[in-house]
Amino acid sequence: MNAGIIGATGYAGAELVRLLQAHPGIKNLNAASVSFEGENIENIYPNFLKNVSCPLVKPEEAIARSDVIFSALPHGVGEGYAKACVERGISFIDLSADFRFGDDEALFAAWYGQRYKYPELRSRSVYGLPELNRARLRELAADGPVIVGNPGCYPTAASLGAFPALAKGLAAEGATIIVDAASGVTGGGREPGRAYHFPECSDSMSPYKVGAHRHSPEIRRSFAAMAGRGGVCAPGVVFTPHLAPMNRGILAALYIPLARAWQSPSMGNAPPSKEIAAKAAEIRRLYADFYKDELFVRVLPEGVFAATGRVRQSNFCDISVHLDQSGTMLIIESAIDNMVKGAAGQAVQNMNIVMGFEESAGLAMIPALF
């Protein structure tokens, strides 16, 4: 099978090149770039020397030669390529936001400042969080080409952290869930800018786009879908992103008010009680059970905290489960590599599902500790 990548020279595109080059089911890789057409990708990424040697072609050429297309273009410019792929009968896996909002064009338009070019394409699109929508991905794929709206990095970490609580009725009805998250600097992409200039972001933590980040409506939609699985109302969401002085990784802390049935009797200002530890252990088992068949979600044992360093360069999402000392607030810490499970790795996972490969094909990287 041959795969194509449009927008191969950005960070997510280059990460796709790296993963697909090592994918056992991909024979030829057709990398396309508008900015660098004609150059070889190893000149732009010398880390690829002796490994990946492919001339950058036009997007149309990559589409013509491939059995599946990945797009790592910015938002709002790839719909035409999606259309071309569907017309050719091949699937299109899009890392931009263009296909993450399904029928809700108004919501997309409100946050991204433009309307859909080909709204009809949404009948073939799925929000590509495999743990949530694997069945739908397979169903659509059985029937023709699929357009995958590959989730954003923050929504991936947040959604996997909240899914069991929402689908199993742990979260209080009508609650507002707070998602406080930190990202590594690769999340800002390849273009240099003051915010990502080493002297200004290293050795420092700061928030950005507070109350205004475009991943906010995406998280809300994803939480709503998950709550729907448990027959619960969609929760409110407050999401705040931060920039942390590291290369890769997202750590999301989720604060989920517990339904009364799941609360432990409050201890006021006392240290955490045995009852609370027991309740936390119960919820941890529920989480572990919920994800027991998932290859890429690891619910950590008691005493091990989710850390971005332990999922670096892997497709894992690590989740640690905690209770606040008052026994009323579930605290979930969820860690992913923003470039892998938060972008290119999840895209490959989606391709594996859609194209009928083993879901873990090309994604068997064991994370190092450092």
Added chain:
Amino acid sequence: MNAGIIGATGYAGAELVRLLQAHPGIKNLNAASVSFEGENIENIYPNFLKNVSCPLVKPEEAIARSDVIFSALPHGVGEGYAKACVERGISFIDLSADFRFGDDEALFAAWYGQRYKYPELRSRSVYGLPELNRARLRELAADGPVIVGNPGCYPTAASLGAFPALAKGLAAEGATIIVDAASGVTGGGREPGRAYHFPECSDSMSPYKVGAHRHSPEIRRSFAAMAGRGGVCAPGVVFTPHLAPMNRGILAALYIPLARAWQSPSMGNAPPSKEIAAKAAEIRRLYADFYKDELFVRVLPEGVFAATGRVRQSNFCDISVHLDQSGTMLIIESAIDNMVKGAAGQAVQNMNIVMGFEESAGLAMIPALF
């Protein structure tokens, strides 16, 4: 005036040495250390060569020669020195938790696993957050020696971020405030350990002691005192600390549910509206006004986000004020240098108040950007 430091060789102690050495009102510095008695501090901290050359003496000796004593000992071992100081008629500024809980011995005992040795000392002790308790510090000082319970680093960042909202009635009655905070690695102190081993904590973010950190009851007490100023009930607190790959700094994100009168009409899942921006600006002005006479609190203008890098090696607390897109949640980002405003700098500030110096004496460091 002569000052003494007990526990001068830990990180907070050494930072005190550095600040006091440059303090215009301090003539001699008497540094004491049990572990390194007899050595010169410049052998332990070669960064002090040519600047600070003082032999490390016994604590008793430092007390005998000083007009004020700082203690940077671990929790539970310094009360005897405090007693000796009060008996000698000199003030004692304690960086441990021993004097942060005032009359509430039970709460201290529950979290720190021991009772007060000399409970009666609390009649002369103050929780040393100057912005909250400056008047009380002066009142007690007018009348004899003072014991200052210098606040913890997380409680300092959290309290300064919440104070205006609590004292001015912005926070909803009965609300739970979430404090999600990240600390630099110096917060773990001078002793090497796996959690602070460079390969295990660099380039990674992770939480620790979730639902169980000892700063949790301290934050709750401080919030209660602040709410009392506004005649409001004490809020609930959920506090989660994280370790960030940087040396210095604490960034605390506070999620404060707004009282109805302060809410902006909710916009559901829409991007932030003009009304919300206007409401945020109004709250920002209220914060700026609240702190207008404070030397060390900077309420940042719109568009500037609190960043630990911009307060590094200074006594500032930078606060940025935000509203969630739903208009119902106040989000405060509060940044300090954990070793300065979060420890040694605040201790010097407290000394300045108690001893009648200019409050900014020895604390005029202008932070660099990097």
Added chain:
Amino acid sequence: MNAGIIGATGYAGAELVRLLQAHPGIKNLNAASVSFEGENIENIYPNFLKNVSCPLVKPEEAIARSDVIFSALPHGVGEGYAKACVERGISFIDLSADFRFGDDEALFAAWYGQRYKYPELRSRSVYGLPELNRARLRELAADGPVIVGNPGCYPTAASLGAFPALAKGLAAEGATIIVDAASGVTGGGREPGRAYHFPECSDSMSPYKVGAHRHSPEIRRSFAAMAGRGGVCAPGVVFTPHLAPMNRGILAALYIPLARAWQSPSMGNAPPSKEIAAKAAEIRRLYADFYKDELFVRVLPEGVFAATGRVRQSNFCDISVHLDQSGTMLIIESAIDNMVKGAAGQAVQNMNIVMGFEESAGLAMIPALF
């Protein structure tokens, strides 16, 4: 085939576990640890959860069940296991210094403070730098079990940088080669210590063991062997290691005085001339030609400088070739990942050679840029 690892819980051991677990030719992995016998390695390295689940056994047990043994024990404690392996007829790949000095027991003893326990084992041992000793490794393997003295991290980076210059007569006869190198902090191993405590080593550069590092005689021996290939006298070596604030990687700068025939006419204090650029290009071609069949050495094109970030988590050695502006000094910059090509990866490469696998088996990791 089954492989065993003795000392599996140190950093190099854990990296071996990670690489061998993904090796296509290894069926079972027998990990042994004296300190953690009976525990499962995923409890010590939670990054291994869902990937590597092996109980830690006794070294003897690992030897009994394996077809090849890796040893990541400290210097001076593994010779007995080497003997046991040879007696069982299986090869032993040793990451310590015990088998790096061959017959030169006196040199080993001078630097490591102990004598060989079983000197006779050296008749079956090879210094395992494949680019230098591949033929000898194969020759010995054809004939029985092999003991591989896997090179140190600094000697690997330095040797690969110097090999063409020494074997092809570029280096001036009798010259002293300066090796100025910087290592990431993982080089210090898993045990926490002040030098590797995040606040003391992050955001700082410093040398250590100047003029006294044990890799110094190893580099000298390796250079001598390489010079011997070109019929040249062994050069003098001055080696200085530094600690850099990064996790992985060694960057070695080599200063090699050129033989007269290779010098470009000196330009005094002028900027680099065209003649110098041409001579540098000639030497770069010679280097590229020298290594053209090597899988893991990349001689970089003009304008690309060796960087540790571009070989991270890979088995590559990246080499950039430069001339000083005077035209008389060859400057080579050589970058490796200290834990892969500098330790576990090279050990796997040696195993592949000795056991008859493809030399790149299990080592096909494409480095990311970040």
Added chain:
Amino acid sequence: MNAGIIGATGYAGAELVRLLQAHPGIKNLNAASVSFEGENIENIYPNFLKNVSCPLVKPEEAIARSDVIFSALPHGVGEGYAKACVERGISFIDLSADFRFGDDEALFAAWYGQRYKYPELRSRSVYGLPELNRARLRELAADGPVIVGNPGCYPTAASLGAFPALAKGLAAEGATIIVDAASGVTGGGREPGRAYHFPECSDSMSPYKVGAHRHSPEIRRSFAAMAGRGGVCAPGVVFTPHLAPMNRGILAALYIPLARAWQSPSMGNAPPSKEIAAKAAEIRRLYADFYKDELFVRVLPEGVFAATGRVRQSNFCDISVHLDQSGTMLIIESAIDNMVKGAAGQAVQNMNIVMGFEESAGLAMIPALF
């Protein structure tokens, strides 16, 4: 006294603002910027809020209102301002390279690609390394305005490391000194670029401009002047700069072949002998004695290695003295903060000398360890 800064918004300019704002002898600070004229510097550097509030004026205005001018402009654009200052009778301290080469216009032109605009100004200019040229600075100042060519960051670290060896005849006649140095990323300035983009330079080491850096001829000139003090020929210099993943600091390793009289008998490949340790101690004492009256040079005791972290945010140059195990090569490690002793701090030191302040005025910052 009033001071002016032209080019106040670059990193070196902002560091000057920070230091001069706290200088006891400076009353008003006139900051000028062509790019940001009319704005307040605290909008560009919010770290200055509540500390430094000065509107950015035109250079001409800053000159008209000041008693001394600092220029932190790029190379080749400030000579006109220097002329204006001299004509007004005020001194001009230039952080660019324009006045570092004195009469040697040809050398400047060869490396910087342009000729002097006003060659005659060199009669009033001094290379401003105070430890070398303090007397000349005073002499010229006694007599009228002075133009200071403030040294580059690498030349400062290298020169202070080599000075005693050159002036006291330790270096072998005709030797080539190798300077292998690493710089923090602030050395690249405020403008974002790919090389300084966090994901591309963090957690990585690499060289740049090998054999072609403009500080190379400056180091050579400075070494020549120093050798001249000892009546020795100018040594050859090979200089290689590296980029290290840290904010501030330069660490320079100097390899200085010893004159025969200073060599210790060679031990071949043996570990360092007592004789070598004794010889190193002798040279260390000589260095300490050489610098005994210098405020800002610290020759470190045995066992303490120069580290950039220990001079951070200070004007110190830390020097550690070592011998190679062969006893023939002196190895000096020299650490400075590139933005302070390597730029703004040294400029203030030069101003102090020229204007008759205490040499340490405004420079009494005690470095922290972290």
